[in-house]
Amino acid sequence: MNSATAKPSAQESGSSAALLVILKARTFIALILVFTFFAFAAPNFLSASNMVIMSKHVALNAFLAIGMTFVIITGGIDLSVGSIVGLCGMVAGWLVLNGIDIGLGWTIQFNTIEIMLLVILVGLFIGLINGLLITKLNVAPFIATLGMLYVARGAALLSSDGRTFPNLNGNPEYGNDSFYLIGAGDFLGIPISIWMLIAVGLGAAYVAKRTPLGRHIYAVGGNEKGAGLSGVQVDRVKIAVYVFSGFCAALVGLIISSQLVASHPATGNTFELNAIAAAVLGGTSMSGGRGKIAGTIIGAFVIGILSDGLVMMGVSAFWQTVIKGLVIIAAVVVDQAQQKLQARVVLQQQAALSK
C-alpha cells in the first residue's frame, strides 16, 4: 500500500500500479465493504456484545484457516481438521468428566492446563500421522487427510457411542472447574479465545516471514524438487505444516467444548471447507507457493461477518450458502486478474531495464 506514493511520478504505469494496490488489498476492501454494509443494514450489528459474539465465531474458523494456509502453501490440503476438532473436543470432555483410568482402581485427574496440553498433544499426534503418511508413505495429501477425516470422526463417535459429554463443569478438587474459561473467559474485556487467536496469528505470520522454516514452506510449495536440491528438508517441512494444522484444530476443539460446556462427536463437521474458503479468499493459491497469514485472517473475518450479518438481517440460510459460494468464486476470479496484472507490471519494469 506504500507504492501509492509513487503514483504521481509516472502517470501511465502509475494507473496500473494503483490498480494493483487495490487488487492486492481486495480482501481488506471486501472486509470494509461487508462491515459497512451490515453496520447500516443489520440492527444491533455495531453493538459491543455483537462484536464479541461475532469475533468468537470468526476465531474458530480463523484458527483452522491459519493452519490450513501453511498446508496449502506447501501444495497440500488438510481435510481432516474438522474431524480433529470433533475428536479433540471429545478427548477434552472425557478428560474433564472421567480423567484417565489406569486400572487398579486408580484414576488420574487433570487440571485445566494439563487437559489443554493433552488435547493439544492429540492434535499434534494426528497431524504427525498425516505428515508421515504424506511424506514417508507417499500418500497424496487429499487422500491421506480424507482417510484421517473418517478415522478421527469415527474415533470421536466411538468414544461416547455417539452421545454427548454433557456438563463439563469440572471439579474444584481436581482443578479443572476452570475449563469453561477457555471459551467463556475474558481478559481486559476481550475473550480468551481471541487472545489465543492473536497469539497464534502473530506467531504464524512471524514464522512465515522471518524464519527459515517459513521460507522453506514457500519454497516447497513453489518447486518441491528445486527446493530439495537447494538443501531444503522437504519431508520435515511438510510434516511440520500438518502437525501445526493439527495443533490449530486441537485448539478449536478445546474452545468449542469449553464454550458449550459439553462435547458432541459431530462437532466440526465440514469445518475444513470453511477453513479452505477463508485461506483462498485471503489470496492463498491452491497450487502452492503463495499465501499470507494476514490475508487468511481477513478472509476468515469476511466469511464470518457475512454469515453472521446475513443471519441478523434475517436472510434465509439457503441464500446465505449461495452468497458465500459466490463470494469465494469472485475472490478467485479477482485473484487471477491480479496475478496477470502483477506479472505484466514486473515484465514492463524488466523490459525498461534492458533498454
Add this chain to the structure above:
Amino acid sequence: MESHEIGLTIRGGTKVYPGTVALNDVSFDLHMGAVNVLVGENGAGKSTMMKIVAGVEPLTDGRMELFGEPVDFRDKNAAARAGIGIVFQELNLFPNMSVAENIFVGREITRAGVDIDLDAQRALTRKVLDRLEHGNIDPDMPVGDLRIGQQQIIEIAKSLVEDARILILDEPTSALSSAEVEILFRVIHELKKDGVGIVYISHRLEELVRIGDYITVLRDGEVTGARSMEGIDLGWIVRNMIGGASKDFPKTDVLAFGPEVFRAEGLALPRMGGGFSVDNVSLSVRAGEILGIYGLMGAGRSEIFECIMAQHPHSKGRIYVEGREVREKTVAGRIGRGIALIPENRKRDGLVDILSIRENITLSSLKDFTKVFHMNLAAEAKAAAEFVKELSIKIVSLENPVSSLSGGNQQKVVVSKALMTRPKVLLMDEPSRGIDIGAKAEMFRTMRRLTAEGLGIIFVTSDLEEVMALSDRIAVMADGRISAEFDASDVTSEQIVAASTPGKATDTTGNPEETAA
C-alpha cells in the same frame, strides 16, 4: 549456388510487447528446400519472429506472405494447417503420456472420430523414430522416463509426423550430444531434398556454418545481416550479432593447483532393468582446477552429479571433501560440507519460480542470517544484493519474481545461490545451456575467477569446443564409465570423440543391454 523458391516473406514486421519492441521493421525471406539460419543473442527477437510465423503471436504491424498470398494466422492451428511446424526451445511434452501419445497429441489417429487407433500411432511412431535413428525408444514408454536429449528427439519427431512444408527448429540441439546432432543433420538434409523450408535457430555457431544455406542475423529486434551462407565465416556472424566483440574463452592461467578438494571413489548407480547408469566412476579435482566431463547423452554424466548430491539413496561409492569422507545422506548435509550443484534444468531443479530473486539466492544459506530461529531480513537482502552486483545480474528489484528474468540472468541467480553456500567444489551441469553468447562468455569468466579463488569446479557439457577450451583436465564418459582422461593442453577433438564413443556402436541412448563387467 542453386536458387531456392521463397516460401514465406515478412516485410516491415513489427512486434510490440507492453513496454518493449521485440521486432522493429524486419524483413525476412524463407527459402524452400534450404536451411534458413537465424542467429542473434538472447532477446534479439529470433523466437518472437518464429512465434509469429507459427501463428503463436500476431504481428503488431507489417505483413506476412505465404507463397505470395498474404496470411494472418489466428492461432497455431491455422499455421499448422498452412503447413508450418515448429519445435519450441522449451520442451512441450506430457511426461506421463507415452511416446506415441505425445507425438500424436492433438491430432490423434482415430477410427470413426472417437476410438484412438493405438496400433497405427505406434507403427508411425516407430517409423519416425527409426528415421531419427532412435528406434530403440519404445513407443509405449512414458516420456518422463526418457533423458532430456531423448525427449528433444521426441519433440522433433512430433513435427516430422506433421509433414510440414515449413519446419522451424528453435535450438533443437541445446540438449543433444554430438552424435545426436549428426542424426538430426542427416534428417534435415533429407527434408531439404523433399523441398521443406527449414528455419534453424541455434546458439552454436559452428553448426550454423555447417548446415545453413541462408543466414539472417538479428540484433535488438532488427535484422543486421541477411544473405546466403556462401563465403561466410564465424567472424562475420559474430560481428553482426554483437557488433564487433568476439567470442572468446578466457585463457587458462596456468597456476599451480592447490591440494585435492574433492574425490569420488567407486560411484555406482544401478539402472532399472539391469546394468549401471554410473559404473564404478572415480574422479577428483584440485583447488583451482576445472575438470570437464564430456560424454554423449545417456553416458551417465548428470547421474554422477545426482549421486554426489544424494539424489539416489541406492547409489554406492564414497566421496571425500578435502580428504574427509562425506557421510551426510541429505542434500543439506552435503551442501554443508562444501558441495554445490548447478543443475542442468534451471526451471525444474534450480529455481523456485514463484519466489523473489532475493529468496532464490539465499534459499540454500538461510542459516547464515538466522539466530536460533529469527532471520535477519536486512542482512539477507544485503548479502543477496552483493551477489547481484558481483555477478552483474540485471534486475529491477530483488523483490521481483525470478521468473521475470532472462535465461542468462536466471542462471546467474542459480550460480549465486550455489556460491552463497561457500562451496569448496562446484558441480555445474551444462552451465551454458540456453543462454546467449554474451552471457556464456561471462559465465566462463566467472568460472575462471572462482577457480582462481581456490574453488574446484567439475562441469558437464555436450559441447566439444567448450570442454576443450575451458577445462584443465577432461574426463570422457561412455556407458556410465570414464573411458579416458586427458590433460586439456595436449588433446585433440578426435581423441575425445573417439573416447566418448561406446565400444560397440554409436549407441547414443544408453542402451540398457549394456551390462556391467
